[in-house]
Amino acid sequence: MTNNTAALQTKANPQQLEAILATDGPVLIIAGPGSGKTFTLVERIVYLITQKDIAPESLFVVTFTDKAARELTTRISNRLVELSIKFNLNDMYLGTFHSICLRLLEDFREFTRLKRSFTLFDQFDQQYFLYQHIKDFRELPDAKLVIGNDQSGRWAQSESLLKWLNKVAEEALDLPTLEAAPDIEVRVLATCFRKYQELLHEHNSLDFSGIQYEALQLLEKRPEVLAHLREKFSYLMVDEYQDTNTIQERILLLLAGERCNLCVVGDDDQGLYRFRGATIRNILEFPALFDEGQCKRATLTVNYRSHPDIIRFYNEWMREQTWDDGTRVFRFAKQIVPREDDFPDMPTAVRLAASDGKGETTNWHAEVLAFLNGLKASGKLSDWNQVAFLFRSVKNDKVVALARFLESEGVPVFSPRSNMFFEREEIRLMIGALIFLFPQFPKVRAWTEGVHLDIWDYYDQLCFKPFTDELRKPENKSLLDWARPLAKHHAVLTQNTDYAFSGLFYQLLQFPLFSCFLSEEAVQGVDKGRAARNLGTFSKLLTKFEYLHFVSVLNPEWLEKNIRDLFNQFLRFLVDGGIGEYEDESEYAPKGCVSFLTIHQSKGLEFPVVVCGSLEAVPRKQHTALDELLEDAGYLSKPRFEPRNHIKNFDFWRLFYTAFSRAQNLLVLAAQERQGRGLGKSPSRYFEHLFYELPSWRTVDLSALTFEAVKQINLKREYSFTSHINVFESCAEQYRFFKELEFNPIRAGAQLFGTLVHQTIEDIHKAVLRGEEATVNPEQIQSWMTINYQYLSKRERQYLAPQTLKAVEQHILGYYEREKGNWDRIKEAEVEISLVKDQYILKGSVDLIRGEHDTVEVIDFKSEKKPDMEKDRERLRQYQHQLEVYAHLVEERTGQKVGRMHLYYTGEDGGNPYVSFTKDDRAIGKTIARFDDIVERIERQDYQIVARPAKLCQSCDMRAYCDNKNWKFRKDP
Known part of the structure; x- marks a missing residue:
């Protein structure tokens, strides 16, 4: 027995240890709720690396959500750093199915239908x-x-x-x-x-579902790509396998190949995503894909999350359902058991019920509030975020009414998917302001005789009227003085402006009516600066509208059509479809708020107190006649698995099992009681029997319970040199808006000139690395540049003048002429590298690594003229620090010595295009320490700046806001 295995035995229970040590061949891990699934996955990965000598970059690890991927990345990187194992996080294929498939498409794009710069x-x-x-x-x-x-x-x-x-x-x-x-x-x-x-x-576009479709096409039609990937990936692991679909299974089996070191982890009892194409058969039939006895199976049944009474209740819930059709069983048999511990000997699965008169909710709202106050009065609840309400939908009128009632009674509610984005004051006022600025609005909306759109009532009563009411207040006089003449100007516009709707949005932020939502105090409030983040989202919507409708400035010829498209189409469909509000991935239960979540949202989470509503629900069919036709006529890749008449019941039981098993210390089944039959009854007949067997919450001594604190995920955030460190150093206030609050800059498009130079030089390098240097000549370079420009300009809706395109060509051909004798020295191009720190992950991208033997050079390209070495000394020093860390990471990753680091200025037409630096190991520690300080400031939200950076201000969208902000220093002249 190795030391590592012995150490594992002290941390893992026998079931977990069996799962960790089962490495080769197909493995199925059935992981019940709270059974330490993520711990098991992480330790299995560490075991493969430390005991089986598997390189981290040859692992393929798939999770279901971005949040789960980030948590897994954080925990794996922490363990590898702890064990002093060198690795480059960017080389590991770890993420969601969509993110990994997208990476494959980008890595092998030349084998797909996709062109450069696809959307x-x-x-x-x-x-x-x-x-x-x-x-x-x-x-x-x-x-x-x-x-x-x-x-x-x-x-x-x-x-x-x-x-x-x-x-x-x-x-x-x-x-x-x-x-x-x-x-x-x-x-x-x-x-x-x-x-x-x-x-x-x-x-040249790709949609979300098409990512996997194109990846499958790539693997099936390009055997050389599949062979390369099979060679690369030694072991594959997939989490939440019960929620995979047909195409994902096909991709996995293709990549696994004959070795088939494929480990799938999941819980068939928590399969929730049939409506997205997921099929429970993937996990239930997984062992049958292989020869008898080939697939190893481990079942994790010890629940480390919940009180035994909660576990008893949801075990009983699963026993209520019949899981077979007389010939086949559609569930893995399992009995979840609690951990060994001292638990309070009392019921912890209880009911909360109240009945009301016809159409009234008074008693129901009062009872929910009484329960919450009872929790608070027990002295055991330390924060509202320990309580989560789970529903089938949080958009339901009754759920929204309950949330509003609780907020009116001083209980803040976090409900980001309740479709309340367009009800928020800051959004309604902003829409009202945009309407005010265009007096032709009433005329352009009356587009067809006798037609009335419901959205117009929303615009009139909830947006325009509240905004004009605000304009009458003395404190908003500056806004009125600005808006009134501008509206008159728009009413008789005769020539193009130099702004569009998004430009007006940014101008409006300077006035107190909107700037009050953006202050540091507002952003650090109990709702995590929801209003500021909503305005950030609105900025994205406006810039997206302008992109989709080719609006760059207000044009008198097209203005009425633009206004009609914005209000009658774009915003109308967003209002109808609903839009989610901000959710912090690293803090799923914000402090100071109770959570209102859908059951689907809660998957993978846990809460000390879970209040499960929607008990009026009944099983419902999710398929249509065309679904049945595709299935019955054999068009699907496999015949139907579960009996059609059982599916709605199976899915119903799995949904509420998932909800019940989120609870740690107290599970509350909550129903607004209604008598009757069928859909009007609450709780419905599916819950009634178990519901009334539970004791009322009023009979339970809540002070005898202990409520855990909400689990801290502590996700490591990723920071890149160019997008984070440099932006923050240049202007912390700009960082706050565009990175933290996620406002969308109007000029968000690529810098076309520089990107075109970079892309075409990358084409040269990639051809050389493929062994095709003989094809690299001026004609081929011209062809690459033309194609790159065609797709890049189409995506960015930006265009270059002929003389500017000629300058791009000169930059690229100048590089070609200087360097064509050195192609054999190119080692790697466009290398993504990372440094895992205790508190964060630092990421960067190296344009080129070249060298001979064991010594290499790191090169970063700049598509401009070489700067003045004295005047631009500070900027060059910043670049030097960046290159020093790149060099350090390259040495860590490859074991090769970095001798020199270079900036290469493609615009230098006469002299030496290089600015070179010698790697100084002593300086690297100081540079990384400086980055640590910057990240520490970002994470504590310290955005103070000593003076405004005048050069940046000239082109910054937030400059009007900053001009009117009460700065603690003298404004720039």
């Missing part, structure tokens, strides 16, 4: 793209069978189309088979998908 759509982008092109689909024969009738409207049609296109992608359905189908609905679906792929190709 990645989120779900709203995708639906809005379909909405803008719905005419192309309407023109397809029999399209209404998939998108619905024209009477339903373009937005509803795009929503329906979105669902079916994603279904084809996520199920990896075979397009030729669909096109040859006898069923007309299926053939139409294939035609729509083909048209959609053409549009994506034309616009």
Whole structure:
């Protein structure tokens, strides 16, 4: 027995140890709630690295959410640093399925349909793209069978189309088979998908579900890529396997190959994502993919989270359901047991109930408040964030009404997905202000005789009126004096302005009506600066609108159309679709607030007190007639697994099992009681039996309980040199807005000139590294540059004058002419590197590593003329510090000695384009210590600056806000 195994035995229980040591071949780990799943995964990875000599970069580790990926990254990096194991985090394939597949597409882009600078759509982008092109689909024969009738409207049609296109992608359905189908609905679906792929190709775009579809195409159609990846990845691990879909299983099995060192972890009882294409069969049938006895299985059943009475309750809940159809069983048999500990001998699964008269909620609201006050009065609750309310949906009117009631009674509520973004005061006032600035608004909205959109009532009553009411107040006189003449100007606009809607937004932030939401005090308040972050989100929406509708300035010819598109379409659809508010990944339960979350949101989390609502719910069908047709006619890659008439019940039980098992110390089932039958009854018949067997919370001595503090995740944040360290050093206030509060700068596009130079030089390096240096010549370089410019300018909606393009070409060809004799010295290009520190992860990207034997040089390209060595001394010193750390990281990662570091100025046409530095090991420690200080300031939200950086201010979107801020120092003249 090794020392490491002996140490493991003291930390891991026998079930966990079995899972950690089962390394080779297929492994299935069934991990019940609170059973130490993440600990087991982390220790299994550490065991592979330390005991099996597996290089960290040959591991492929997939998690379900970005938050889970960050937690896993933090815990793995902490353990490896603790064990003094050298590794480069950037070389590890660790993340969500989508992030890893996207990385594969970027690494092997030349083997895919994607071109340089492709656009990645989120779900709203995708639906809005379909909405803008719905005419192309309407023109397809029999399209209404998939998108619905024209009477339903373009937005509803795009929503329906979105669902079916994603279904084809996520199920990896075979397009030729669909096109040859006898069923007309299926053939139409294939035609729509083909048209959609053409549009994506034309616009060099990729949507979220298409990431995996394209990755599968890459692996299936490019055997050389698959062979390379199989060689690279020794071991694959997948978390939350019960929520994987067909395409993900196919990708994993392809990558695993014949070695099949594939470990999947999950809990079939917590499968929640069928509506996104997930299939529970992946985990239930996993052992059957292999020869009898080949798949090792470990089951983690010791719950380290919950009081035994809570565990008893949810075990009983699962026993209420029949999990077989007489021939097959659709659940792994398991009995969750509590950890060995001293627990208070009392019931900790209780009910909270109140009945009301018809249409009233008075008693119900009062009872919920009484319970919360009872918790507070017990003296055992230290913070409201120890309490989480879980619902099927937080957008439900009754849930929103309860949240508003509690807030009115002094109980703050954190409910980021309750669709309240457009109800927030700061958003309504901002929309009202934009309406005020365009007096033609009433005219442009009356677009069709007799048509009335509900959104107009929202604009009139909740946005425009409150804003004009504010304008009448003396404290807003400066705003009125600014806005009134501007509105008159817009009403009779005769020539282009030098701003668009987003420019007006940033101007409005200078006035107290909006700047009050942005102060340091407001941002550090109990709601985590929700208002400031909402305004940051609104800035993104405006810049996205301007991008999608080609609006760069206000143009008198197009102004009325732009206003109509913004208010009648873009914002209207966002209001209807709902938009989430800010969520802090590292603090899922903000201090000072009770949480209102969906059950899906709560997955993977735990709370001392869980109040589970939505007990009026009943099982409901989630599939349509077209789903059934695709399934029954054999178009899916596998036949149906669970009996169709059982599916809604299975999913219902799994959903509430997940909710009940989030509770640590107290589980409360809460129902606003209503008698009756069917959908009107609460609790519904599915809960009634267990609900009334529970004691009332009023009979339980809450002071006898101990409530844990909410678990601190302590995620390490990632900081890059250029995007974080340099920005903060240049202007901490700018960092606060654009990095911390996530405002979107108007000029967010790439600096086209520099990016074009970088991309084309990268093409040269990549060709050399592929062994194709013989193809690198001026004609080929010109071709690369033309293609790069074509896609980059199309994405950024920015264009360069002919003489500027000629200058770009001169930069690149100048580099080629100088360096073409040194191609054999190129080692690596565009190298992502990282340094894992105790409190954070420092990331950077090295443009080029070249050298001979064991000595290398680090090069960073600058697409400008060489600076004056004296005048720009400070900036050059900053670059030197950056290169020093890059050099240090390269040595740590490769073991090669870095001799020199260079800045290469591509715009230098006469003399030496290099500015070179000798690596100084003594200076590196000081540089990293300085970075530590900067990160420490960022993390404690210290954004004080001594003086405004005048050069930066000239082009900063926040300058009007800063001009009017009460600075603690003299303003610049």
